Amino acid sequence: MEQKKICYKCLLEDLDEKEIYLKVREMIDNIPEDSRTGEDEYRHRLDVCRRCEHLLAGTCKKCGCYVELRAAGKLRTCPDLKNRWE
Numbered sequence: 559m560e561q562k563k564i565c566y567k568c569l570l571e572d573l574d575e576k577e578i579y580l581k582v583r584e585m586i587d588n589i590p591e592d593s594r595t596g597e598d599e600y601r602h603r604l605d606v607c608r609r610c611e612h613l614l615a616g617t618c619k620k621c622g623c624y625v626e627l628r629a630a631g632k633l634r635t636c637p638d639l640k641n642r643w644e
């Protein structure tokens with residue numbers, strides 16, 4: 559049986575963990591539109607997370623959140639530095 563490698567420096571969308579990603583995606587889609595981060599801002603936040611030392615297999619080591627879900631909340635901030643996503 560082939561052992562699957564885990565990428566600790568990836569977002570969920572970059573991993574082969576489709577089931578988890580789809581579940582998180584569903585949770586994001588259920589965030590009311592007026593509370594959801596706009597697409598450009600969302601992509602910017604994820605780019606910051608991709609380069610961050612605290613990203614661990616789609617989760618943030620600082621708060622334990624799935625970063626894609628955290629970043630999708632308009633009023634959420636980075637748990638490490640409040641203005642890090644700005």
Ligand code: SF4
Pocket residue numbers: 606607610611612613617618619620621625628635636637638639642
């Ligand atoms: S939420 Fe902040 S601390 Fe966590 S991975 Fe993203 S940029 Fe890093």
